[in-house]
Amino acid sequence: MNKTLLKQEIGFKVPLGEAEIEEFGKEVEEIRNEVMDSRGDRDAKYIRRLIKTQRYLALFGRVVIFASLGLLPEWGHAFASYLYFFPVISIGVIMLASAKILENMEIGHNILHAQWDWMRDPNIQSGSWEWDHVCPSDQWKHSHNVRHHTWTNVFGKDADVAGYGLLRIFPEQKWKKFNLGNPIYALLLAIFFEWGVAIQELELGLVVTGKRKLSKMRPMLRNTGMKIVRQILKDYLLFPLLAGPFFLYVAAANGTACILRNLWTYMIIFCGHFSEGVHVFSRKQVENESRAHWYVRQLLGSCNIKGGKLFHIMSGNLSHQIEHHMFPDMPSNRYPEIAPRIQALCARYNLPYNTGRLSRQFGTTVLRILRMTFPGPTPQSLARV
Amino acid sequence: MAITNTVYQSSMRKFSQFVDMFAYPLRLSHYLELINPLWTKHSLQAKVLKVWDETKDSRTITLRPGRGWRGHRAGQYIRVGVPIGGMRHTRTYSISSSPSNRDGCISITVKAIKGGRVSHHLVRDLKVGSYLPIGDPQGEFVLPDAIPVRPLFITAGSGITPVMSMLRNYMREYRNLPDITHIHYAPHVYDVIFGKELDQLSKSQKHYKLNRIFTRELGDEVSAKLHFNADQLDQLAPDWREREVWACGPATLLDSLEEHWAKEGLSRNLHLERFRAKLAEVPTDITSGKIKFTKSELESDTDGVTNLLRVAEDAGLNPSHGCRMGICHGCDCTLVSGSVRDLRTGAITSESGEKIQICVSASVGDIEVEL
Numbered sequence: 001m002n003k004t005l006l007k008q009e010i011g012f013k014v015p016l017g018e019a020e021i022e023e024f025g026k027e028v029e030e031i032r033n034e035v036m037d038s039r040g041d042r043d044a045k046y047i048r049r050l051i052k053t054q055r056y057l058a059l060f061g062r063v064v065i066f067a068s069l070g071l072l073p074e075w076g077h078a079f080a081s082y083l084y085f086f087p088v089i090s091i092g093v094i095m096l097a098s099a100k101i102l103e104n105m106e107i108g109h110n111i112l113h114a115q116w117d118w119m120r121d122p123n124i125q126s127g128s129w130e131w132d133h134v135c136p137s138d139q140w141k142h143s144h145n146v147r148h149h150t151w152t153n154v155f156g157k158d159a160d161v162a163g164y165g166l167l168r169i170f171p172e173q174k175w176k177k178f179n180l181g182n183p184i185y186a187l188l189l190a191i192f193f194e195w196g197v198a199i200q201e202l203e204l205g206l207v208v209t210g211k212r213k214l215s216k217m218r219p220m221l222r223n224t225g226m227k228i229v230r231q232i233l234k235d236y237l238l239f240p241l242l243a244g245p246f247f248l249y250v251a252a253a254n255g256t257a258c259i260l261r262n263l264w265t266y267m268i269i270f271c272g273h274f275s276e277g278v279h280v281f282s283r284k285q286v287e288n289e290s291r292a293h294w295y296v297r298q299l300l301g302s303c304n305i306k307g308g309k310l311f312h313i314m315s316g317n318l319s320h321q322i323e324h325h326m327f328p329d330m331p332s333n334r335y336p337e338i339a340p341r342i343q344a345l346c347a348r349y350n351l352p353y354n355t356g357r358l359s360r361q362f363g364t365t366v367l368r369i370l371r372m373t374f375p376g377p378t379p380q381s382l383a384r385v
Numbered sequence: 386m387a388i389t390n391t392v393y394q395s396s397m398r399k400f401s402q403f404v405d406m407f408a409y410p411l412r413l414s415h416y417l418e419l420i421n422p423l424w425t426k427h428s429l430q431a432k433v434l435k436v437w438d439e440t441k442d443s444r445t446i447t448l449r450p451g452r453g454w455r456g457h458r459a460g461q462y463i464r465v466g467v468p469i470g471g472m473r474h475t476r477t478y479s480i481s482s483s484p485s486n487r488d489g490c491i492s493i494t495v496k497a498i499k500g501g502r503v504s505h506h507l508v509r510d511l512k513v514g515s516y517l518p519i520g521d522p523q524g525e526f527v528l529p530d531a532i533p534v535r536p537l538f539i540t541a542g543s544g545i546t547p548v549m550s551m552l553r554n555y556m557r558e559y560r561n562l563p564d565i566t567h568i569h570y571a572p573h574v575y576d577v578i579f580g581k582e583l584d585q586l587s588k589s590q591k592h593y594k595l596n597r598i599f600t601r602e603l604g605d606e607v608s609a610k611l612h613f614n615a616d617q618l619d620q621l622a623p624d625w626r627e628r629e630v631w632a633c634g635p636a637t638l639l640d641s642l643e644e645h646w647a648k649e650g651l652s653r654n655l656h657l658e659r660f661r662a663k664l665a666e667v668p669t670d671i672t673s674g675k676i677k678f679t680k681s682e683l684e685s686d687t688d689g690v691t692n693l694l695r696v697a698e699d700a701g702l703n704p705s706h707g708c709r710m711g712i713c714h715g716c717d718c719t720l721v722s723g724s725v726r727d728l729r730t731g732a733i734t735s736e737s738g739e740k741i742q743i744c745v746s747a748s749v750g751d752i753e754v755e756l
Contacts, residue, residue: 044471055411117703120473123428125705130410230409238407325568 014296015350022347025292030343032327036333039118046333047107047116047124054102061095062239065253068092069246093253097260098314103132104265105316112141117329129233135198136227139220143201149328152272153280153301160273161280162198164189168372170280175375182373193262198224204356236378264314267362268305275303276364277354298325299346304339304355311358312336324354401426404676422516423451428442430516434490439578440574443496444508445481450491450519457484457491457522459554460547460658464520464707464715465493467503473518475707475715476501479546479633479658480522481579483553494578496543520707526631526658533563534629537622539613539642541570541634547658548631552586552593562564566622570612570634572601596621608639613641626646626651627741633658659710668731672690674751678702679721681756689750693743697756704743704756718743 011234016024068089074081108131111115116124131137143159151157155172163169168179189196202220206212235254258285264284279300286297305311305319314321322333323342327335346353371377405412414426422430431448438444457463462479478493497508511517526547528534538548548567555562569611571577577597587595600611611617618625632642639657653659673688676696678685685700687693694716697704707715711729717740724735725746733749734741743754 040470042471044468052419059416059419119468119471119703120703124703132410169465233406233411243726305646336655 005080005301006260014300016296020349021296022290022292023384024345024351025290025295028295028326028342029291030044031345033339035330035338043331043333043370044119047111047119047331050102051107051124054099054107055334058099058104061092061097061099061257062094064092065089065250066092066243068215071247072246072249079204081082088251089253093260094256096254096257097264099179100132100257100261101264101314104261105268105318106313106332107131107316108133108137109316109318111144112137114329132231133197134224134228134231135201136223139201140197145328149325151286152298152325153278154283155280156283159200161303164196165205166196167369169274169368171372171377171379172280172282173372175372180373182218182369186369190263191259192268193266194258198228252369267317267358268315270365271305271358271361272303272318274365275354275356276368277352278303286311295326296351297363298322299351299353301325302354303361304353305358305361306355309336322355389530395504401732406563417634423527424750426453426564427450429519429521431491431519432508433511433513433515433517436513438477439494439553440496440502440576442508443494444576445492445494446507446511447482447490447492448519449489454489454491458527459484459525461522461524461550462526462547462658463491463493463522465507466518466647468505468507469502476503477523477707479524479526479550481546481549481553483550483557485557494543494546494549497580516674520580524658526633526656529630530697535624535627536566537625537630538565538567538569539630539632539634539638540567541638542572542576542661543588544632544634544638544658545569547582547632547633549579549582551631552583553616556586562590566596566625566628568596568598568618568621570600570638572587576644583750589683606607613638615645618645629654629656631656631658633660668726672750674723674748676748676751677721677753678756687748687752689726689748691747693725693741693746693748693754696748697743697754702756706744709744711742714745718744719755721753723754724749 011362014021026256062331063094068085068091070080071079071085071088073082073085108129111124111129112126112131114126117126122128122287126141129137134142148160151339155161155170159165161170162173168175168182203212207214235258236251240251241246279297281297281301286293287325288298299322302321302325304322305315307315309317317335318324319334320332320339323330323335323339324332326342343353343355390660394402401413405414406685407413408416412427414424418427418673420446423432430453431450431454433446434449435445435447437447457480460475460479460504464475464477466473466475468474478495480491481494482490482492495504495507524547528536528551536551538551540548550563552562569577569583571580574580574597577583581599583595586593598611598617622628630642630646632655634641634660639659641653642658643652646652671686673686676685676687678697681702683702684701685696687696694704694709696704704716704718709716720734720737720739720741722737724733725741726733726749727742728745728747734746741754743756
């Protein structure tokens with residue numbers, strides 16, 4: 001990372017010389033090795049227990065949704081009233097949504113990062129895990145693990161930083177009339193986030209601009225198509241059909257659970273890289289960067305969210321986005337343990353460590369999206385620390 | 386009957402595929418696992434029902450395999466996954482129980498090897514009630530199905546296990562043993578795995594000739610030089626040339642058997658079961674080199690002696706594997722370019738695109754492997 005470029009383009013100067021950056025990198029690496037060498041029984045127990053809990057939650061969530069149908073006024077018994085029906089079905093929906101959130105984030109996302117491959121359990125392997133999401137996991141792994149994690153917040157490399165090709169998030173993106181719809185697109189993306197991710201993976205833009213032939217896309221489209229069909233079949237046809245005349249109630253409950261999951265994941269993920277104070281980079285800046293530079297860039301390009309234990313688990317420990325980006329293949333249950341060490345390390349080297357409450361991190365993200373609806377400002381003003 | 390059976394099976398399969406659609410991307414089996422791990426279809430597990438010390442350093446583990454278990458043939462082995470420190474280690478063990486056990490249980494007998502973490506864990510720390518992932522039964526070390534044979538069993542130490550399964554199977558199926566000669570080597574009388582049961586068989590079965598050879602006196606540390614030799618064989622089994630041999634034990638014993646039978650031109654009578662792959666002699670012109678793992682885009686050094694599975698693991702990869710001795714093909718992967726040497730035979734493979742067993746292959750110079 002070239003210091004002068006950093007200063008010019010993002011208005012922030014890393015207060016370290018070349019040798020100091022390398023030293024910082026070495027200390028980061030030491031923490032990593034220490035943790036990776038100590039992986040053992042308790043980590044294995046953690047992920048196995050979590051997977052079990054998630055499956056129970058999904059199972060009972062669906063059971064409660066079906067049970068709530070017995071409280072519909074049509075039945076005419078003493079408790080058959082919307083007054084009882086809605087609270088009960090809501091509990092079922094929240095359970096199912098929580099199960100989907102756990103499956104996508106703390107379980108699926110982290111398994112697909114190969115965090116648990118070291119256990120050599122063929123049922124918990126990054127190579128074979130398929131998640132409860134419309135985007136096939138093998139495709140997602142490529143764009144997420146390779147592009148997003150290697151090129152975090154680098155324009156022209158990381159699709160996430162460019163608002164998934166839909167939103168204007170940083171002043172470095174040239175304003176177009178299209179961006180006037182920024183808040184509306186952001187809201188739609190939040191509601192249908194799962195679909196946004198799946199569509200983004202396909203990189204249809206390359207086909208439209210003629211950079212990729214449609215015929216080459218066929219296997220990918222087929223793969224995604226099959227995945228979508230199976231996901232839709234389960235939540236919007238099979239389970240609702242099981243409810244017979246109450247088809248629509250179950251379909252709506254499942255749909256609501258999916259949307260709740262979408263909103264939650266959108267919120268956590270957007271906080272991770274778009275909160276106030278986060279840094280972005282140009283392709284030139286990251287040319288020939290060393291491992292130590294890469295660590296500094298991951299630190300500057302990520303934001304943590306403060307919260308309790310349950311909050312961290314429900315956010316897939318992406319609330320420890322900084323630690324996750326430095327060590328994407330470290331078991332996620334270790335992030336909370338090393339976060340204070342990384343924060344103290346950053347303090348010693350005078351490097352910023354972006355963390356804050358959810359209200360602060362998401363609030364500034366929303367403000368940013370609103371501000372980017374309109375032209376300007378000049379790049380430095382927003383990213384200055 | 387057969388037709389209705391297949392119709393029934395295929396409709397059951399269709400039905401279970403349909404039910405699985407409710408659980409997608411998981412299967413119904415993943416939810417059944419919550420209730421009982423033995424009901425799963427996606428992975429085979431076994432519950433530890435009982436442990437019993439056979440000798441001071443070996444233990445029989447009785448397992449109840451899950452629903453997917455399809456039964457074994459006497460003499461076969463299974464892969465057992467052993468979690469230690471959260472990590473799964475896979476080893477192969479011969480089954481010592483009869484295939485026709487009515488309770489559906491199987492048993493393996495494990496000897497704690499010096500310095501062997503996995504065998505030590507199984508012998509000392511395994512708890513009754515825990516679950517172990519197991520594989521399907523494998524191996525060709527079995528008696529022919531229909532043809533009557535006059536077997537000569539030669540076993541040593543825990544090499545008794547597959548042969549014990551054969552003996553027990555005879556007893557279960559026919560209630561008595563055919564004309565069998567058995568030579569079993571053990572350090573001394575208290576070290577004989579299944580010692581009491583063998584004793585009883587030799588007392589009650591008039592056609593079963595058991596010769597136990599104790600290579601060590603009690604309290605004696607040094608071997609009493611009673612290892613296998615030609616005179617011993619002529620004396621204990623004078624008709625050994627007419628018998629088909631099933632032998633299992635340490636490499637030194639099996640090697641000398643191989644040599645002896647080959648000398649007489651009778652190698653085809655010999656069926657051997659090895660604990661470890663027999664490795665060819667290392668050639669003197671070993672070349673070290675670079676290995677490139679094409680899928681993970683990693684490069685590493687390789688010394689031309691270490692097996693590639695180990696090299697890959699040392700490089701931080703985690704290739705799927707099973708027996709680590711060239712049997713199960715759990716580690717097969719494609720050779721992209723370069724040459725590998727089969728550590729068992731010394732044969733060189735340079736055919737790019739060929740599947741190689743990385744656990745028993747070493748590099749010859751620079752190579753690329755699809756991993």
